Amino acid sequence: MHTMWKGSISFGLVNIPIKLHTATQDKDIKLRTLHKKCHSPVKYEKVCSVCNEELKPEEIVKAYEYTKGKYVVLEEDELEKLRKENEDKAVEIIDFVKMDEIDPIFYNRSYYMSPNEGGGKAYSLLRKALKESQKVGIAKIVIRAKEQLALVRVYENTLVMETIHFPDEVRSVADVPSVPGEDKVTEKELDTAIMLIDQLTTEFEPEKYTDEYRTALLELIESKRTGQEVVTSKEKEPVTNVTDLMEALQASIDRTKPETPKKATATKEPVKRKRTTTKKKKEA
Known part of the structure; x- marks a missing residue:
């Protein structure tokens, strides 16, 4: 190192x-700047703004x-x-x-x-x-x-x-525009938001977070380099046009709910009927 x-x-x-x-x-990923006409690298020269030298x-x-x-x-x-x-x-x-x-x-x-x-x-x-x-x-x-x-x-x-950073290098939050001064939210909205946070809470595992843009860019570069056809990535789920805050929170909770396993009653029922039929045959 x-x-x-x-x-x-x-x-x-x-x-x-x-x-x-x-x-x-x-x-x-550092990309070079080329002249579109001949694909030659573009130079950045230090020139005096007055003498033009x-x-x-x-x-x-x-x-x-x-x-x-x-x-x-x-x-x-x-x-x-x-x-x-x-x-x-x-x-x-x-x-x-x-x-x-x-x-x-x-x-x-x-x-x-x-x-x-x-x-x-x-x-x-x-x-x-x-x-x-x-x-x-x-x-x-x-x-x-x-x-x-x-x-x-x-x-x-x-x-x-x-x-x-030194304290004077951190800009004052007072300079941030349009920050609401008061929390104008209802109790129900707050409870639903906390429910969503609880639902998405997990242990921090840095390994599971990846730079998807960098990966996609490298794949694009490699496919162009080797002459392969460029494939598009899987489309993200469309964002629903939800304007109401409660609807947005509820929609988020519904999307992040863990899938509940299917009940086993549907498979148990045929087995029960099969046993009943066998018993009738024995009585006959």
Whole structure:
């Protein structure tokens, strides 16, 4: 597994040399952009909007636009020095909190943590302490020139660093348009909705959820590549035009009800008649 960051993490006086490894991977299918006429890849060149000249890498600088059309230019050596000063610092766990106090909206990306040379025992200590206390550690780390807030937790016997958003990076819910202020629902509607939730409640099994679009796209690409006929996927059940809330809830419940096994009375009856006939024959 590729190491994307090396450093150390500490809590109190305990220092743990660690390595970070990306825990998740993006499996989106990347499509190239081609010229329709000749099917050649399209280039995206860096061109100055005023001079209309194609620029070389050494002609490009980074800057911050503090007001429309006005910039503060930042030299690469200044940025590199700033990055170096922050990246060289050990990651310190600032606080310990209960995980359920952190809303999932703050979560960003997950990294597996492995102990670097000489860090095995301290790694095990932190892992066991987090398990026993049922807490997670809150820390700060600089990754790819950006300071990240992070939490350290245990996942399947491995320490995981979960980068999380700073509070000012999460937009205020007050800015979300058209959110109703009051719950204008009836008791019956609420009971029916809860019944539907109970009916669809199950244990979380991540393996049963798949990316159907990606699978279908790969099948389409493969069929075109091999020259086979493209087959259409099974059509979904048509959505009924239900406008009433109660009708929609009831229709959902009816569609998700588990099938009840057929009663055995239909098969038992002929057997009963057969036995009666046999008895009459014996009396005769």
